[in-house]
Amino acid sequence: MRLVLLGAPGSGKGTQAKLLKKEFNIPHISTGDLLRGAIADKTELGLAAKIVMDKGQLVNDDIVLGMLKQRLAQADAKKGFILDGFPRNLVQADMLDKLLEEINMPAQHAILIAVDPEEVVGRIAKRAEIEGRTDDTQEVVRDRIKIYEKETAPVVEHYKQHDILSEVLGTGSIEQVQHRILSVLRF
Numbered sequence: 001m002r003l004v005l006l007g008a009p010g011s012g013k014g015t016q017a018k019l020l021k022k023e024f025n026i027p028h029i030s031t032g033d034l035l036r037g038a039i040a041d042k043t044e045l046g047l048a049a050k051i052v053m054d055k056g057q058l059v060n061d062d063i064v065l066g067m068l069k070q071r072l073a074q075a076d077a078k079k080g081f082i083l084d085g086f087p088r089n090l091v092q093a094d095m096l097d098k099l100l101e102e103i104n105m106p107a108q109h110a111i112l113i114a115v116d117p118e119e120v121v122g123r124i125a126k127r128a129e130i131e132g133r134t135d136d137t138q139e140v141v142r143d144r145i146k147i148y149e150k151e152t153a154p155v156v157e158h159y160k161q162h163d164i165l166s167e168v169l170g171t172g173s174i175e176q177v178q179h180r181i182l183s184v185l186r187f
Contacts, residue, residue, distance in 0.1 A: 008149075
């Protein structure tokens with residue numbers, strides 16, 4: 001199974017990806033984790049990413065895709081993967097499609113975990129309180145949601161056009177959301 005998880009920050013993508021990883025015994029690939037790991041391991045791409053990040057800039061898509069290509073070449077990804085947090089915009093979606101076609105592993109499913117923006121604000125505020133994070137203020141979260149809606153809405157449409165998108169309601173218990181996702185994947 002080759003799956004792309006989409007959803008606003010705080011929609012539960014990471015939580016569901018971890019559960020799906022166990023369910024299907026395929027890797028959960030988060031581009032943020034890839035970046036942090038490559039930097040820690042001082043790989044060539046990691047060092048390039050660190051230079052960009054140290055300047056306060058976003059790592060360019062070519063570096064991220066290079067890391068992703070290396071990760072997908074590992075043995076545990078041969079039977080599938082769960083992408084979490086990538087692609088975030090239409091350019092990345094097109095680049096990802098080309099990469100996956102090139103390595104003969106096109107995405108089979110894209111799932112949008114749909115959550116009302118105000119619920120997302122509440123979830124992230126609660127997470128910030130529990131984790132002691134000061135960067136997740138309601139104002140910052142609302143700004144992130146606006147950016148997500150502007151940039152990721154075309155990605156949702158992209159996967160609709162490829163006829164692999166399913167939307168699941170992301171409210172309720174973690175188990176309820178997981179059940180909805182599994183229902184879609186096991187059709």
